[in-house]
Amino acid sequence: MPRTIVIDDDPGIRRAVAAHLRGAGHVVELAASGREALDLLKAAPADLVITDINMPDMDGIEVIMALRDQSPDVPIIAISGGGLFPPDLLLANAELLGVVESLVKPFEASELLGAVSRALGVAR
Amino acid sequence: MDDLVRRSVVTDETLTELISLLSHDLRGPLSSLVLHTGLLEGVDLSGDEKEDLAHVVAAGRELRDMLAMVADLGQFLSDRASLDAIPCDVASLVRESIASLPDGSPARVRLSESGVARVACDRSRVSRAVRELLTSALRFTPEDLPVDVRIEISPAAARVGVLDNGIRVPSSMHEMMFDLVGALEIRRSHREFSRGLGPVYAALTARAHGGSAGILQRGADERGNVLWIELPTF
Numbered sequence: 100m101p102r103t104i105v106i107d108d109d110p111g112i113r114r115a116v117a118a119h120l121r122g123a124g125h126v127v128e129l130a131a132s133g134r135e136a137l138d139l140l141k142a143a144p145a146d147l148v149i150t151d152i153n154m155p156d157m158d159g160i161e162v163i164m165a166l167r168d169q170s171p172d173v174p175i176i177a178i179s180g181g182g183l184f185p186p187d188l189l190l191a192n193a194e195l196l197g198v199v200e201s202l203v204k205p206f207e208a209s210e211l212l213g214a215v216s217r218a219l220g221v222a223r
Numbered sequence: 224m225d226d227l228v229r230r231s232v233v234t235d236e237t238l239t240e241l242i243s244l245l246s247h248d249l250r251g252p253l254s255s256l257v258l259h260t261g262l263l264e265g266v267d268l269s270g271d272e273k274e275d276l277a278h279v280v281a282a283g284r285e286l287r288d289m290l291a292m293v294a295d296l297g298q299f300l301s302d303r304a305s306l307d308a309i310p311c312d313v314a315s316l317v318r319e320s321i322a323s324l325p326d327g328s329p330a331r332v333r334l335s336e337s338g339v340a341r342v343a344c345d346r347s348r349v350s351r352a353v354r355e356l357l358t359s360a361l362r363f364t365p366e367d368l369p370v371d372v373r374i375e376i377s378p379a380a381a382r383v384g385v386l387d388n389g390i391r392v393p394s395s396m397h398e399m400m401f402d403l404v405g406a407l408e409i410r411r412s413h414r415e416f417s418r419g420l421g422p423v424y425a426a427l428t429a430r431a432h433g434g435s436a437g438i439l440q441r442g443a444d445e446r447g448n449v450l451w452i453e454l455p456t457f
Contacts, residue, residue, distance in 0.1 A: 109251045109254070109255065111251075111252070111254075111255030111259070112251065112254050112255050112258065114255075114259075115254075115255055115258030115259045115261075115262065116258060118258075118259075118262055119258065119261065119262070122262075122265070153247065180246070180247045180250025180251055180254065181243060181246060181247045181250070181294070182243070182244070182247050183240060183243055183244065184243065185243065185294060185298055185303075186247075186250075187305075187307075188305070204250040204251065204253070204254040205250055205253040205254035205256075205257045205258075205283070205287050205290075206254065206257070206258075207257055207258075207261055208258060208261035208262075208264075209261075211258070
């Protein structure tokens with residue numbers, strides 16, 4: 100069972116994403132911030148990380164850069180609803196940093212699970 | 224004068240940022256709603272409950288489309304839109320727009336096409352622009368009448384025209400309908416002619432692609448308007 104870490108400052112999105120992933124057989128751990136996620140990754144490796152981009156404290160771009168240093172082989176999916184900039188622009192920046200899949204919020208379960216499947220395929 | 228100009232620029236930038244932030248703030252709860260609703264799709268529900276759920280899912284999709292349109296409007300109006308242009312066949316793009324209409328609506332649309340036209344376009348945005356024209360035409364056409372869509376191809380451009388059955392829009396309002404300020408003015412003072420922001424979105428999308436948008440009347444009746452967008456072909 101893949102171990103997946105979901106990072107989002109919105110508890111509703113974390114909970115819903117986790118439910119869909121658990122339904123697809125993932126072991127899911129939740130992080131409300133990038134720092135929490137990095138601590139989780141230090142404790143045990145993950146097969147997949149899904150991270151929001153626009154977050155307080157440490158934004159998703161910083162998280163991706165830190166992940167690339169800490170766990171360079173873990174595939175990352177970036178999700179974003181934008182902020183001061185449109186989501187596709189933020190996600191394009193994330194893709195430049197090696198994110199394998201990106202999703203504009205709001206996305207449906209089928210889109211999430213499709214991206215997860217492709218991301219894990221890339222990792223294999 | 225400089226102060227006035229600066230204040231005007233700041234106001235436009237502030238408005239654009241406001242649209243971006245509102246769009247972001249709305250996407251969060253809508254994401255949660257869409258994903259949690261998705262969890263119910265695997266649950267054993269009665270026939271009525273399934274129907275209710277289908278309405279919630281459709282409403283979520285509609286909100287998602289509206290949100291994307293508002294965010295795009297903000298980008299177009301602030302010249303911040305970046306197009307993801309790829310080669311597209313116009314007829315297949317229009318068919319995609321028709322298929323994306325809510326249940327029951329695609330069957331009301333009659334498409335006539337003449338030949339093949341290819342354009343370089345941001346597919347999702349142009350598809351949404353056509354969908355906006357279709358949605359408007361469906362609102363202004365009785366349910367027992369079809370909405371006609373015609374693709375006309377000239378040597379340099381492809382025009383997608385959507386015919387509605389609304390009262391003819393006076394020529395003094397033709398340009399206003401495709402301009403944000405004008406569209407809001409029509410909504411305020413001539414509501415019977417208002418098509419909302421859909422034509423504004425369609426026009427901004429067409430212009431961003433080097434094309435144009437407009438309205439013309441067809442036939443001799445007092446009803447019937449063709450709202451069209453035109454894109455350069457290659």
